[in-house]
Amino acid sequence: MLPKVNQILHIQIESIDEEEARQEYKSRIADVTDTEIIMEVPINESTGRLKKLFKGDGLSVYFIAEGGVKNYFHTEVSGFRDDVIRLVAIRKPEPEAVTQIQRRSYLRVPAELEIALRLPDGERHVALTDDVSGGGLSLLCPPTVRAGEGQSLDCWLLLHMKSGTPEHIPFSAEVVRVKMHESGKHQLMLRFTEISDKDRQKIIRYCFERQLDIRKR
CATH class of the missing domain: 2.30.110.10 (Electron Transport, Fmn-binding Protein; Chain A)
Known part of the structure; x- marks a missing residue:
C-alpha cells in the first residue's frame, strides 16, 4: 500500500x-x-x-x-x-x-577514521571521526577549528574496508551541532548534504563490517 x-x-x-x-x-x-x-x-x-x-x-x-x-x-x-x-x-x-514495522534508520558505529575538512573560508584541517553512519558522522577537533552550527563543509573521508582497499569518500556536510567532548576537544556532528549514492553505500557497508567486528570482541 x-x-x-x-x-x-x-x-x-x-x-x-x-x-x-x-x-x-x-x-x-x-x-x-x-x-x-x-x-x-x-x-x-x-x-x-x-x-x-x-x-x-x-x-x-x-x-x-x-x-x-x-x-x-x-x-x-x-x-x-x-x-x-x-x-x-x-x-x-x-x-x-512499505511495512507495518518501524525499521531503524542508518546504523551508527564508533570509528576513528581520518577525515579532511575545508571550511567556508578555505581553511583546511585533518581530524578523526568519533562515529559514522550512512546519514552523517561526528568528529573530534581542537577548539581552534572555527566551525559553527549551520555551516557547510567540504570533506574527504578515508575508509578502511575489509577488502583491504582504502576508499576516499568526498562529500559536503552541514554542521548540525557542536558540543564539548569529554576529551576537551570539540565534537562536530555533521549531516551529509551532498554525497553520491555509490559512496553512501560504501559507508553503510563499512558500518556493517565495523558492527560485526565489534560484536566479535
Missing part, C-alpha cells in the same frame, strides 16, 4: 544528532508521480516551525491507513518544486518496501 494525495506523512530526519532525530514533522501530500511523492514543506507541530530539507536527506516516514494502521518506509529527498507554495519531492518507495 502506498500513500495517496492529501494524506498526511509523519516524518523523522535520519540524523546522527539524536535530538534532531527525535523530532517529528508532518506534511501533506500534494501530488504523486510514477517515481516521486510531492509534499508540502514539513512542519514541527510542537514549535510551528517549518523544516528546511536538503537533497539527499534520509527520511523515516509513516502514514496512517484505514483502520488506524501505521505504514512505514524509508526514503530520501530527491528535489524541490516551486508551485503556489514550495514543495518537496521524495523518492517514491516500492510497494513491498
Whole structure:
C-alpha cells in the first residue's frame, strides 16, 4: 500500500544528532508521480516551525491507513518544486518496501577514521571521526577549528574496508551541532548534504563490517 494525495506523512530526519532525530514533522501530500511523492514543506507541530530539507536527506516516514494502521518506509529527498507554495519531492518507495514495522534508520558505529575538512573560508584541517553512519558522522577537533552550527563543509573521508582497499569518500556536510567532548576537544556532528549514492553505500557497508567486528570482541 502506498500513500495517496492529501494524506498526511509523519516524518523523522535520519540524523546522527539524536535530538534532531527525535523530532517529528508532518506534511501533506500534494501530488504523486510514477517515481516521486510531492509534499508540502514539513512542519514541527510542537514549535510551528517549518523544516528546511536538503537533497539527499534520509527520511523515516509513516502514514496512517484505514483502520488506524501505521505504514512505514524509508526514503530520501530527491528535489524541490516551486508551485503556489514550495514543495518537496521524495523518492517514491516500492510497494513491498512499505511495512507495518518501524525499521531503524542508518546504523551508527564508533570509528576513528581520518577525515579532511575545508571550511567556508578555505581553511583546511585533518581530524578523526568519533562515529559514522550512512546519514552523517561526528568528529573530534581542537577548539581552534572555527566551525559553527549551520555551516557547510567540504570533506574527504578515508575508509578502511575489509577488502583491504582504502576508499576516499568526498562529500559536503552541514554542521548540525557542536558540543564539548569529554576529551576537551570539540565534537562536530555533521549531516551529509551532498554525497553520491555509490559512496553512501560504501559507508553503510563499512558500518556493517565495523558492527560485526565489534560484536566479535
